[in-house]
Amino acid sequence: MQQYSQRLYWHIRKMVLLHDDADDILQNTLLKAWTGLSTFRWESQIFTWLFRIATNEVLTFLRKSKSLKQMPLEDRLDADQSLFTGDQIQKALQKAILRLPPKQRLVFNMRYFDQVRYQDMSRILGTSEGALKASYHHAAAKVEETLKELLL
Amino acid sequence: MSENTIHNPHLKENPFEVPPGYFEQVEARWAQKAVDAQKRLSPEVFPEEQQDSYSLPVAESRLERFIRLLKPQMQLAAAFVLLFGIGSLMLLITNRYRGAETQSQEFSLIGELSDWGVDHHVISELVLNDLPQEESTYELKDLDLDELIDYLNYPDFDLTDLENNTNNE
Numbered sequence: 001m002q003q004y005s006q007r008l009y010w011h012i013r014k015m016v017l018l019h020d021d022a023d024d025i026l027q028n029t030l031l032k033a034w035t036g037l038s039t040f041r042w043e044s045q046i047f048t049w050l051f052r053i054a055t056n057e058v059l060t061f062l063r064k065s066k067s068l069k070q071m072p073l074e075d076r077l078d079a080d081q082s083l084f085t086g087d088q089i090q091k092a093l094q095k096a097i098l099r100l101p102p103k104q105r106l107v108f109n110m111r112y113f114d115q116v117r118y119q120d121m122s123r124i125l126g127t128s129e130g131a132l133k134a135s136y137h138h139a140a141a142k143v144e145e146t147l148k149e150l151l152l
Numbered sequence: 153m154s155e156n157t158i159h160n161p162h163l164k165e166n167p168f169e170v171p172p173g174y175f176e177q178v179e180a181r182w183a184q185k186a187v188d189a190q191k192r193l194s195p196e197v198f199p200e201e202q203q204d205s206y207s208l209p210v211a212e213s214r215l216e217r218f219i220r221l222l223k224p225q226m227q228l229a230a231a232f233v234l235l236f237g238i239g240s241l242m243l244l245i246t247n248r249y250r251g252a253e254t255q256s257q258e259f260s261l262i263g264e265l266s267d268w269g270v271d272h273h274v275i276s277e278l279v280l281n282d283l284p285q286e287e288s289t290y291e292l293k294d295l296d297l298d299e300l301i302d303y304l305n306y307p308d309f310d311l312t313d314l315e316n317n318t319n320n321e
Contacts, residue, residue: 005178006175009170010166017168023174026178027185030182030185031185034186034189035189083169084167084168085167090162093158093163112158112164144158147157147158
């Protein structure tokens with residue numbers, strides 16, 4: 001479980017940015033996986049299944065935080081200074097990524113940072129590989145453009 | 153390649169950190185949450201007096217899962233076997249009763265006469281008298297005497313042979 005929990009944590013953290021929120025979502029994910037283990041179909045990979053649960057939890061959290069008008073995501077980067085050790089260019093990249101819609105952000109993070117295969121991503125997100133490739137290239141172009149703007 | 157593009161390998165490095173020892177505690181905290189959730193979901197599995205001594209419940213094995221999934225089907229099959237057994241038993245009992253009924257009809261008269269104290273010899277005679285007479289029985293009183301004499305006077309007829317043949321029969 002430890003190998004999965006670390007990967008799941010970083011997947012969640014890149015989406016919600018704050019450690020406390022990521023920790024809560026990770027705990028919920030693991031708990032849901034534990035209680036739903038009897039419904040797990042053993043023919044699919046447990047990694048894919050866990051990532052699917054985590055992704056759903058993240059999207060639910062982002063929807064709730066938007067409706068509750070919690071702290072904007074860009075401000076979150078500055079709120080957790082002690083746990084963000086990146087330099088200026090890395091911060092700019094994170095801000096550029098945050099301007100993407102949540103699902104596109106998921107695709108970009110999974111491919112860019114974790115090199116998740118499109119095939120696995122398709123199973124996790126329930127989207128076709130072709131659509132995911134298009135989404136990633138579109139997101140990468142937008143991030144590149146925003147990054148240049150921010151670093152001018 | 154420019155440093156300010158997403159192709160910069162430095163940008164792929166993880167800029168986030170976690171509190172020291174966080175990942176070592178994650179599993180323990182999750183295990184505790186799982187136990188708490190299990191207690192809430194099924195209090196009968198975790199009786200109040202034993203709750204503190206339980207650690208994380210062991211994940212359901214494949215065999216246990218297989219048995220759990222197969223259990224309803226097995227119960228259904230058992231119910232069918234039980235119903236079939238009851239049906240067969242009922243059929244067997246009914247058939248046996250019917251056989252006894254037929255038999256009692258056949259011997260009911262004899263049984264009744266015996267009950268009335270009639271002697272079994274008398275009963276036998278009554279039964280035998282009811283039997284149909286064999287058609288091959290001759291009525292000797294209807295024989296023509298003249299024909300019999302003619303028959304006996306037939307040439308080469310030996311009365312001794314007739315006697316021997318009759319005895320042999």
